[in-house]
Amino acid sequence: MQILSSAQNPQIKELVRLQTSRRERRERGLFVLEGARISMEAADSGVVIEKFFFSPKGAQRYPQVVAHLTEVAGEIYQISDQLAQKIGDSVNPQGIFCLCRCLDNLFTADKIKGDGHYLAVYGLQDPGNLGTIIRSCDAFGADGLILSEDCPDLYSPKVLRGSMGGFFRLPVYLTADMGRTVGILREGGIPVYAAALSPDSSSVLQTDLSGGACVMIGNEGSGLPQEMIDCCSGSLIIPMTPQAESLNAAVAASVILWEMFRGGQH
Amino acid sequence: MQILSSAQNPQIKELVRLQTSRRERRERGLFVLEGARISMEAADSGVVIEKFFFSPKGAQRYPQVVAHLTEVAGEIYQISDQLAQKIGDSVNPQGIFCLCRCLDNLFTADKIKGDGHYLAVYGLQDPGNLGTIIRSCDAFGADGLILSEDCPDLYSPKVLRGSMGGFFRLPVYLTADMGRTVGILREGGIPVYAAALSPDSSSVLQTDLSGGACVMIGNEGSGLPQEMIDCCSGSLIIPMTPQAESLNAAVAASVILWEMFRGGQH
Numbered sequence: 295m296q297i298l299s300s301a302q303n304p305q306i307k308e309l310v311r312l313q314t315s316r317r318e319r320r321e322r323g324l325f326v327l328e329g330a331r332i333s334m335e336a337a338d339s340g341v342v343i344e345k346f347f348f349s350p351k352g353a354q355r356y357p358q359v360v361a362h363l364t365e366v367a368g369e370i371y372q373i374s375d376q377l378a379q380k381i382g383d384s385v386n387p388q389g390i391f392c393l394c395r396c397l398d399n400l401f402t403a404d405k406i407k408g409d410g411h412y413l414a415v416y417g418l419q420d421p422g423n424l425g426t427i428i429r430s431c432d433a434f435g436a437d438g439l440i441l442s443e444d445c446p447d448l449y450s451p452k453v454l455r456g457s458m459g460g461f462f463r464l465p466v467y468l469t470a471d472m473g474r475t476v477g478i479l480r481e482g483g484i485p486v487y488a489a490a491l492s493p494d495s496s497s498v499l500q501t502d503l504s505g506g507a508c509v510m511i512g513n514e515g516s517g518l519p520q521e522m523i524d525c526c527s528g529s530l531i532i533p534m535t536p537q538a539e540s541l542n543a544a545v546a547a548s549v550i551l552w553e554m555f556r557g558g559q560h
Numbered sequence: 561m562q563i564l565s566s567a568q569n570p571q572i573k574e575l576v577r578l579q580t581s582r583r584e585r586r587e588r589g590l591f592v593l594e595g596a597r598i599s600m601e602a603a604d605s606g607v608v609i610e611k612f613f614f615s616p617k618g619a620q621r622y623p624q625v626v627a628h629l630t631e632v633a634g635e636i637y638q639i640s641d642q643l644a645q646k647i648g649d650s651v652n653p654q655g656i657f658c659l660c661r662c663l664d665n666l667f668t669a670d671k672i673k674g675d676g677h678y679l680a681v682y683g684l685q686d687p688g689n690l691g692t693i694i695r696s697c698d699a700f701g702a703d704g705l706i707l708s709e710d711c712p713d714l715y716s717p718k719v720l721r722g723s724m725g726g727f728f729r730l731p732v733y734l735t736a737d738m739g740r741t742v743g744i745l746r747e748g749g750i751p752v753y754a755a756a757l758s759p760d761s762s763s764v765l766q767t768d769l770s771g772g773a774c775v776m777i778g779n780e781g782s783g784l785p786q787e788m789i790d791c792c793s794g795s796l797i798i799p800m801t802p803q804a805e806s807l808n809a810a811v812a813a814s815v816i817l818w819e820m821f822r823g824g825q826h
Contacts, residue, residue, distance in 0.1 A: 422688070426808045433804035456808075463803055499825055532818075533825045537729055538699035541814070542692045542722075548811040549818050552798075559765055559799045 298347075299374040301381070306373070309347065309393060310381055316447040319396070325449035327392040328383050330356040332459060333363060336394060339462035343367040345393040349378035352389025359390065367392065383451045396449060401440060401467035401475055408483045410437030411554045412508035413547060416472050416522055419514050421446035425456015426544035432460030434548070434555035440467045440475060440508070472510075476525045479508050485527040486510060488518050489550060491540055495531035503554045511550070514543045564613075565640035567647070572639070575613065575659060576647055582713040585662070591715035593658040594649050596622040598725060599629060602660060605728035609633040611659040615644035618655025625656065633658065649717045662715060667706060667733035667741055674749045676703035677820045678774035679813060682738050682788055685780050687712040691722015692810035698726030700814070700821035705732045706741060706774070738776075742791045745774050751793040752776060754784050755816060757806055761797035769820045777816070780809045 298306060311318045313326045324344065327333050330352070337343060346367035353360045364370055378389040406412075413436055418424055424446045431439050446453055448468070454461055469475040476486045484506040489495075503509070510526060512518030517540075523529055532541065532549050541549070564572060577584045579592045590610065593599050596618075603609060612633035619626045630636055644655040672678075679702055684690055690712045697705050712719055714734070720727055735741040742752045750772040754761075769775070776792060778784030783806075789795055798807065798815050807815070 426811060429804075429808055430811055433800040433807055435801045458805070460804065497825070499822065533821075534699040535701040538695075538726065539724070541699050542695055542810070544808070545692060545696055545811060545814040548807070549814060552815050552818070555799075556765065559763070 295370070295372050297372045297374055299377050301377065305345070305371055306377065306381065309391060312393065313381070313383065313451060316450065319447065319449050323396045325394055325396055326451070327394055327454060328390065328451065329388050330359045330390050332454065333390055333392045334359055335459040335462050336392060337363060337366050341397070341462060342395040343392045344395060345369045345371065347371045347373050347391040349373050349375045349389030351375045352378065355388065356390060363390070363392065397466070399448065399466055399468045401469045403478050403482060405438070405465065405467070406479060406482050406484065407437055407506065409506045410484070411503070411506070412436060412438050412440060412479070412484065413551060414440040414472065414476070414486065414508055414510035415445055415547070416442045416510055416518055417513040418445045418543060421450050421452040422456055423514065423542070423544040424448070425453045427547045428453070428457035428464055428466070429460045430544070430548040430551050432457070432464050434551040436464065436551055436554070438465040438467060440469060442472045443468060443470050472522065473525045476510070480527060484508050486525070488523040488526040488529040489531070489546060490518055490523050490529040491531060492529060495529040497533050498530045498550060498553050499533065501528070501530045504557050507554065509550045511543060511547050561636070561638050563638045563640055565643050567643065571611070571637055572643065572647065575657060578659065579647070579649065579717060582716065585713065585715050589662045591660055591662055592717070593660055593720060594656065594717065595654050596625045596656050598720065599656055599658045600625055601725040601728050602658060603629060603632050607663070607728060608661040609658045610661060611635045611637065613637045613639050613657040615639050615641045615655030617641045618644065621654065622656060629656070629658065665714065665732055665734045667735045669744050669748060671704070671731065671733070672745060672748050672750065673703055673772065675772045676750070677769070677772070678702060678704050678706060678745070678750065679817060680706040680738065680742070680752065680774055680776035681711055681813070682708045682776055682784055683779040684711045684809060687716050687718040688722055689780065689808070689810040690714070691719045693813045694719070694723035694730055694732070695726045696810070696814040696817050698723070698730050700817040702730065702817055702820070705730055707732060707734050708738045709734060709736050738788065739791045742776070746793060750774050752791070754789040754792040754795040755797070755812060756784055756789050756795040757797060758795060761795040764796045764798050764816060764819050767794070767796045770823050773820065775816045777809060777813050
């Protein structure tokens with residue numbers, strides 16, 4: 295097998311474009327995974343791996359991973375250790391890259407369970423927070439995550455890393471019209487609550503989330519806009535000490551997910 | 561007043577050294593705050609501001625803040641907008657910098673309340689996580705946070721920013737010997753629980769944290785070392801779905817803090 299060593303090789307240029315450009319990912323419907331563990335999780339969950347790239351160091355360090363990915367991937371490329379280091383996103387690159395087909399993230403009414411627990415996220419800014427939220431959704435058994443289109447790209451390397459594999463187990467839906475999506479959920483019998491730092495909000499402890507429910511959280515700095523709160527069935531707040539003003543957005547989402555989950559854990 | 565415009569000015573060099581070097585902060589017992597809001601919170605909570613630097617743009621945008629800080633600070637310096645931009649840490653610098661005296665972070669037995677709720681953090685790596693943990697401690701009414709010395713520096717700009725002012729309201733203690741500190745807490749009647757992803761751990765829902773209690777969390781990747789778990793009164797775990805392996809460290813700490821807080825909120 296030929297070993298690719300130039301960053302100018304068309305295969306490598308495609309890989310780098312998909313790593314760095316959201317538009318490229320969206321237009322092509324492809325994304326890049328880097329690292330042994332996350333690539334194996336993707337393969338195990340049935341993600342289509344179109345191309346697999348590995349370096350000699352990667353093959354030496356993860357022989358079983360490389361053997362398995364070589365079997366399931368469409369095309370296989372060997373790259374030099376130097377090139378792997380160059381295009382690697384992390385501090386300690388593992389020399390394993392998969393070019394994968396994006397999942398089906400289309401929101402449709404028939405995908406929603408009437409007794410399910412959902413989190414909706416509107417206008418989030420930080421990819422680290424999104425990755426953490428996906429990880430918490432997975433850990434606390436959410437049935438799905440609904441994202442507005444202006445959230446960080448689901449397929450960016452930072453989100454994928456932060457989700458710690460939760461990404462492949464959790465249904466994630468993207469919506470260009472969150473107001474309409476809220477309407478569909480409510481028509482389907484799922485109350486939708488806006489997380490809002492307002493004196494009108496009910497405490498999450500006084501809100502019954504045990505049946506089907508969806509909670510929506512907003513932007514790190516500005517929360518949810520009023521028109522989005524108005525679409526919802528009601529609004530809720532996590533009680534805090536009086537001097538504190540707010541929580542980190544990923545923490546707020548996680549505490550709400552924990553409250554949905556904890557009822558069934560006693 | 562003379563306007564400082566050179567990054568070579570000794571006052572500016574001191575400021576930049578304190579922004580960037582943990583060792584410098586520790587040796588001098590000083591740290592730097594940047595921004596209008598956090599500087600006002602520091603002033604309001606009695607932090608000693610030794611030197612205050614502001615730019616013309618800062619004075620124009622935050623006249624009341626600049627007036628107040630000019631009154632309380634020891635020495636006042638005006639700097640050019642260009643220099644403020646250059647030494648500013650954030651994307652959108654506000655032209656306001658305070659050189660402040662570090663707080664008293666010494667852990668001593670007499671500072672501990674027998675019925676208090678504490679979080680201990682051992683070997684954390686990410687400054688963003690530490691900032692988020694401080695913010696959650698403040699929001700959920702923790703009586704104090706105890707940090708091992710190998711955690712990120714409490715006075716680094718990223719930690720200060722992430723804590724959203726919680727930093728000035730929360731007693732934070734640094735300890736060079738966490739095992740000994742755990743012993744002091746336990747002698748003072750406070751049970752200390754290790755957060756550990758182990759089948760031997762009790763569910764946080766079956767652990768009584770309503771009296772005085774301290775929970776210790778560990779490193780993002782490796783958790784707590786066994787010798788630290790062995791120092792504790794017991795270990796606890798946050799229940800999760802079987803497929804998930806762990807939570808983000810700041811989320812795990814926040815869910816535990818929420819569990820300590822929520823009992824009193826019904």
